[in-house]
Amino acid sequence: MLHHLSLGACDIERAATFYDAALAPLGYCRVWSDMRPGEPDQAVGYGPAGGGDKLALKHLGDAARAPGPGFHIAFAAPDRPAVDAFHKAALAAGGTDNGPPGLRRPYGPTYYAAFVIDPDGHRLEAVFKGLV
Template identity: 35%
Template sequence: MIDHITVAVSDLTKSRLFYERAFAPLGYTLSFGKENVFWAFDIGNGCLFEIQQADSASPLTCIHVAFRAKNRADVDAFYQSALAAGARDNGAPGPRPDYAPDYYACFILDPDGYNIEAMINQPLDKA
């Protein structure tokens, strides 16, 4: 399952206002973010659609997709399989406490250079 997708935008304020209005009929709402960096919209089932300022210093590429894993071992296996298939490392599997206390993820760059993530956000005893 896709956990979140992030797209780079040229004008974060303008795009935030656009998506707030466009998503209203769908019931999608602004969930969280950081002024001048990114905004995340709750699109249901714990999934997010995120926008980020294109010229930010973020390690994300213009398109970022995060796939939700069942457990930490699957995150590790995805990372190893992706590297074996020709991906480039963009962040080895490990905790990402700056994202959330129980966030565990890895990042690879696919053949076109897009940042692809496998992640889980559950306490270790449940992951």
């Protein structure tokens, strides 16, 4: 149904550094980049290697605002160690913990997830729903 999502970033270089690190353990990478330091309308796109973007980040400066409570983006992880690595990498790259890796049984018996908030306030989740 969705082709991609776009999020605003106050500082596109900081956002790109964060997402480069946080999404790598999930198998996602920067698939395109329009970075021109000091110029307007910069952006980067992330998705599976060799594919198109599923997430775009656009430099909006002070106009960037994260959506309010209730909105978050959940990224599919290939396994539980990838969820753990996402959480660790996101925190090391400037994210804020919003729920450590672990089972979330209210969502299902095998729902394993971790939650972070990126430097711009966007709520993110990595989730794996398979068996151990």
